[in-house]
Amino acid sequence: MKSKDCFTGNLTSQQLIELDACTQCGECLKFCPIQDVTGRPSISPPEKIRVFKEFIRATEGLRARLFGPREIDRKLLEEFTKAIFECTTCGACGQNCTVGIFTQRLWPMMRKEMVKRGLGPIGGQAKTPEIIRRTGNPYDKPAAERFTPWLPERTKIAESADIAYYAGCTGAYSAQPMVRGDVQVLNAIGEPFTMLSAEEEVCCGFPLFITGQHDMLEDLVKRLVNGYKAKHVKVLLCSCPCCVNIMTRDWPLFYGKELPFKIRHITQYVVEALNGGKLRVKKELKERLIYHDPCYLSRGVGIIEEPRTVLRSIPGVELLEFERHGLSSRCCGAGGAARKVFPENANAMGRLTIDEAVAKKADRLILSCPACYALVNEAMQGHDKQTRIMDIMELLGSLLEE
Amino acid sequence: MRIASIVLTLGYYLSMLILFGNYAAKVLLWLKSKPLNETISRKPSIKALFLAICDILSFRRLLIANDLLWIGEWIFHVSFVFVMLRHLRYFLSPVPQWVWSLQRVGVIAGYILPVSLVYILTIKLPVEKKKYFSSSNFLLLVMILVLSVSGLLMKTIFHPDIVSVKTFIMGMVTFTFAAVPADALFIVHFIMFLALIVNLPTHIFAAPLVLIGAREREANFNTVIHEK
Numbered sequence: 001m002k003s004k005d006c007f008t009g010n011l012t013s014q015q016l017i018e019l020d021a022c023t024q025c026g027e028c029l030k031f032c033p034i035q036d037v038t039g040r041p042s043i044s045p046p047e048k049i050r051v052f053k054e055f056i057r058a059t060e061g062l063r064a065r066l067f068g069p070r071e072i073d074r075k076l077l078e079e080f081t082k083a084i085f086e087c088t089t090c091g092a093c094g095q096n097c098t099v100g101i102f103t104q105r106l107w108p109m110m111r112k113e114m115v116k117r118g119l120g121p122i123g124g125q126a127k128t129p130e131i132i133r134r135t136g137n138p139y140d141k142p143a144a145e146r147f148t149p150w151l152p153e154r155t156k157i158a159e160s161a162d163i164a165y166y167a168g169c170t171g172a173y174s175a176q177p178m179v180r181g182d183v184q185v186l187n188a189i190g191e192p193f194t195m196l197s198a199e200e201e202v203c204c205g206f207p208l209f210i211t212g213q214h215d216m217l218e219d220l221v222k223r224l225v226n227g228y229k230a231k232h233v234k235v236l237l238c239s240c241p242c243c244v245n246i247m248t249r250d251w252p253l254f255y256g257k258e259l260p261f262k263i264r265h266i267t268q269y270v271v272e273a274l275n276g277g278k279l280r281v282k283k284e285l286k287e288r289l290i291y292h293d294p295c296y297l298s299r300g301v302g303i304i305e306e307p308r309t310v311l312r313s314i315p316g317v318e319l320l321e322f323e324r325h326g327l328s329s330r331c332c333g334a335g336g337a338a339r340k341v342f343p344e345n346a347n348a349m350g351r352l353t354i355d356e357a358v359a360k361k362a363d364r365l366i367l368s369c370p371a372c373y374a375l376v377n378e379a380m381q382g383h384d385k386q387t388r389i390m391d392i393m394e395l396l397g398s399l400l401e402e
Numbered sequence: 403m404r405i406a407s408i409v410l411t412l413g414y415y416l417s418m419l420i421l422f423g424n425y426a427a428k429v430l431l432w433l434k435s436k437p438l439n440e441t442i443s444r445k446p447s448i449k450a451l452f453l454a455i456c457d458i459l460s461f462r463r464l465l466i467a468n469d470l471l472w473i474g475e476w477i478f479h480v481s482f483v484f485v486m487l488r489h490l491r492y493f494l495s496p497v498p499q500w501v502w503s504l505q506r507v508g509v510i511a512g513y514i515l516p517v518s519l520v521y522i523l524t525i526k527l528p529v530e531k532k533k534y535f536s537s538s539n540f541l542l543l544v545m546i547l548v549l550s551v552s553g554l555l556m557k558t559i560f561h562p563d564i565v566s567v568k569t570f571i572m573g574m575v576t577f578t579f580a581a582v583p584a585d586a587l588f589i590v591h592f593i594m595f596l597a598l599i600v601n602l603p604t605h606i607f608a609a610p611l612v613l614i615g616a617r618e619r620e621a622n623f624n625t626v627i628h629e630k
Contacts, residue, residue, distance in 0.1 A: 013432040014615055020428065020608035026534030027467040041534040050536075060431055062423045098464040099609040100457075100616025248627050263627060301627040 004069040007055045010112045018101045019056070022049045028093035028103075031324070033331040034086060037348035043083040045093040045103060051080050052110060081119040084110050086342050088335030088349070089210060090295035095327055104299060107336075111212035121211040123341040129213050132220070136202035137169040146198035150176035152183055161194040163269075164233040164261075166224075166247075168240035168370065169203050175370035177394040182239045182266055184397030189273045193237070196227045204243040209250060211337050221254035229260050239266040239393055241297035241369045248301055265297065266393060267306035267368065274313050283399040286316040290362035291392070292353060292376075293322075293329035294369035307368050307392055314399060320360050322353075332367075334375035350379025358385040368392040407570070407582040410592060414574050417599040428604075446618055454617040458610045471525050478518035484511035485550070492571045512557060515550040519543055542601060549594040552587055562588045 008016060024046045029035045034043055041047055055077075057063075058070040084107060091104025114120040121128075131140045147167065165186060171179035186193055195201065202224065205217045228236055238244050247263040273279035289311055297303045304326045311319050324330040333339065333349030353376060357365040365387050367373050376389055457463060461479070465472040488508020491497045523543055556562055562585040573580025582589065 008431055008435060011435055012437065013435040014612075016428070016431055016435055017608045017611050018615075020604035021612035023603070023605045023609065024534075024536035024539050025464070025467075025471075026536065027464070027471075029533050030467070035533075044534050046534055046536065050538075056431070060427065062420065062427045065427055065430075096463075096467055098461070098467050099605065099612050100463060100619075101612060102616070102619060244627065265627065268627070302623050303627065 004059055004071055005117075006059050007052065007113055008060060010109045010116065011106075012109075015102075015106055015109060018106060019049055019053050021099045021101060022046055023099060024050060025098055027098050028096055031092040031096045031328070031330075033088060033090060033092065033333065033349050033352075034345060036330070036352060037333075037345050042079075043086050045097075048080070048083055048087070048107075048110070049101075051076070051083075055080075077114075077117070077119055081114045082122065084114060085120055085122045085125070085211075085336075086338060086345065088295070088331045088333065088338055088346075090331035090335045091299045092295070092324075092328065092330065095299055104295075108210055108212060111210070112214060113212070115212035121213065121337075121341075125207075125211045125213075125337055125341060128207050128211060128337075129216055132203045132208065132216065136199070137173065138203055138207045139169060139173040141173050143198040146172045146201065147195075148198075150180040152180060152187065155183055155187055156192070158192040158194045160231040160233075161192045162232070162234040163191055163193040164228050164231060164236050165193050165195050166201065166204070166236055166238040166243060167195070168238060168243045169207075170242075170370035170374065171240055175373040175391065178239065178367075178370050178373055178391035181391055181393030181395070181397035184400060185266070185270060185279070185393050186237075188397075188400040189270070189278050191278070194231050194233065196224070196231075200224075200227045204238075204240075204246055205250070205254070206242040206246040207337055209246055210242070217250075218254045221251050225251065225255050225259060233261045235262050235264050235269075237264050237266050237269050239368065239370075241265075241294040241300060241303075242371065244303075245296040245300040265301070265303045265306065267303060267310050270393075270396070271306045271309050274309070279400075281314050281396065281399050283314075284316040285314050285395075285399060287363035288318045288320055288361060289364050289366050289395075290320040290322060290357045290360055291325075291366045291368075292332060292357075292372060293325055294367070294372055295329060295331050295335050297368065298329050299327055307366075310392060310396060311366065314396070320362050322356055322360075332372045332376055333379065334369070334371035339371065339375055346375055347379045350376045351383055351385075354380060354383060354387055355385055357387050362387060364388040364390050364395070366390055366392050366395060403581055403584050406589065407579070410582050410589070410596075411574050411579060413593075413596050417596045420600050421602060425607075446614075447621055450617040450621040451614065453621075454610075454614040457613045457617065463613070463616075471522065474518050474521040474525055477514060478522060481511035481515040481518060482546070484508050485515055485553070488512070492568050493575055495568075495572055509557065512550065512554055516547055516554060519547045519550065523547075538601075539603075542598075542603060545594055545597055545601070549591060549598060552591040552594065556585075556587055556591065560585075560587050 026046055028045045032044060055072055058072055064070060087107050089104060089107045094101050094103030111120055128138050132138055135141060136143055167179045202220055205220045208214065208217055244263060244265050252258055270279065291307055291311060293304060308319060311317055331349060332353045333346035339346040367376060367389065368391060373391055380386060461472055461476050464475055484504065484507050487504050490501045562583050566583040567588060569580045570582050
């Protein structure tokens with residue numbers, strides 16, 4: 001692909017207008033977690049928009065239309081690609097944008113454009129499609145190890161049921177206490193649920209979507225949706241925010257029509273069970289808990305109150321809040337598939353989360369995202385401040401145990 | 403002055419061509435772009451539209467982000483609009499009554515405009531040097547400052563021949579050539595106006611549309627996973 005070719009093929013008209021709407025005020029920098037740890041304005045949201053607009057102007061602007069498109073400097077393209085992939089795509093900039101640009105959606109589409117041009121993704125991200133094609137997950141792990149290490153004994157998986165549970169690759173392979181907690185809680189609620197087999201439960205597509213590599217998405221989504229459809233599923237439960245996000249926002253696009261079942265985050269289901277008397281936490285926990293909102297759960301799909309309701313249902317718990325929480329939560333560093341490619345940034349962001357939890361004198365830092373779980377645990381290693389980290393379902397599951 | 407008149411008249415037409423040409427190029431892009439790639443309802447509602455209009459008029463999102471800057475920006479934008487409306491009397495003949503009725507407010511806005519610009523620069527510059535510095539924004543603010551100060555000087559001290567100003571502008575608007583007034587301050591003012599037209603920030607038109615979209619998105623946010 002030539003650097004003169006158009007840059008707008010992956011953007012919607014709304015996103016093109018959004019590019020023009022940026023006032024370059026720089027207010028979003030106050031909320032950008034990358035800025036918190038790097039302080040480099042060259043990778044800030046307004047600068048990315050300014051540079052991308054330059055690319056559009058050079059190839060499809062008035063002068064380009066009258067006198068032909070201009071060649072864009074390869075180094076500038078590479079620097080932009082690095083900047084767009086260094087972002088965690090957390091969307092805090094858009095949440096606080098003075099004109100309301102939906103950046104959580106814009107950055108992945110810019111990434112897709114740079115992938116189309118052969119400039120992205122960066123580092124190990126480029127191998128993800130091949131790994132998923134081969135193993136069904138982005139961690140290059142065999143399907144045989146997907147469920148067995150963590151699925152609680154005596155868990156009864158129905159052949160077909162109204163409710164299905166999708167564990168997700170990150171939970172299954174790198175945040176196993178979290179998915180074990182999910183199933184413990186589902187077992188405690190007692191409704192029959194089904195799961196796809198370890199071979200059938202492939203990647204939800206989010207790692208590919210977020211790194212701009214969309215080629216396999218339709219196939220993955222159709223395999224999963226048809227698998228659940230065959231099991232007559234009416235509600236698909238999942239605890240991973242990234243999976244839930246792509247399932248609700250993008251699966252219907254790749255499936256080609258409305259999904260034959262509803263998507264629910266596990267905390268929604270647990271709150272219904274608590275309200276309906278199907279679940280009750282009897283054990284007391286006299287602790288101060290601080291809950292971290294995952295970006296793709298709070299800003300992505302609006303799950304903000306449910307995790308708090310679950311935590312408040314535990315007798316004795318005092319719930320603390322981060323300064324930035326709910327819709328304004330600060331990314332822990334795990335977002336945007338940048339964790340492995342820019343580990344120093346991710347580690348520093350994770351430590352900011354740990355530091356605030358420690359400063360607020362929380363007994364435990366409660367997470368509800370497998371990527372956050374893995375990242376914050378990594379960031380804790382060798383850090384001078386320490387706190388106990390636990391997933392929300394891991395905690396709830398432990399309190400329900402006999 | 404004849405050469406200056408020709409250059410400025412052609413400059414006016416050229417700047418207008420660039421302005422409309424740029425927007426025509428943008429509209430072409432919008433037309434050939436992909437359809438909305440979202441499954442979430444963007445159903446417009448009267449309530450969302452009303453709230454969006456309130457956001458546009460009040461700069462609410464900027465108020466939340468930076469209240470110190472907000473007051474300066476809001477006053478600047480409002481006074482800028484009134485100054486522009488006041489200037490319509492040079493571009494229209496006969497001048498509508500509502501334009502006449504805005505003259506006094508326009509003059510007051512003309513005094514406030516440079517003050518608000520200086521305030522904005524005072525608030526932004528120390529912070530922007532540390533954070534994100536937008537040179538194009540800075541140049542634009544300086545350009546409007548020169549434009550407004552030159553206008554204010556013409557209003558208060560160095561009065562140009564207002565009849566020849568109107569004749570010159572109406573000549574351009576009606577494509578009947580007229581000589582530019584022999585007034586250096588007016589020429590500076592006019593050149594700054596042309597520069598502003600060419601560099602008119604795109605957010606003037608795009609930001610209101612995005613603010614409407616943001617309100618629609620917020621209004622339908624609870625349907626992403628909660629009520630579907």
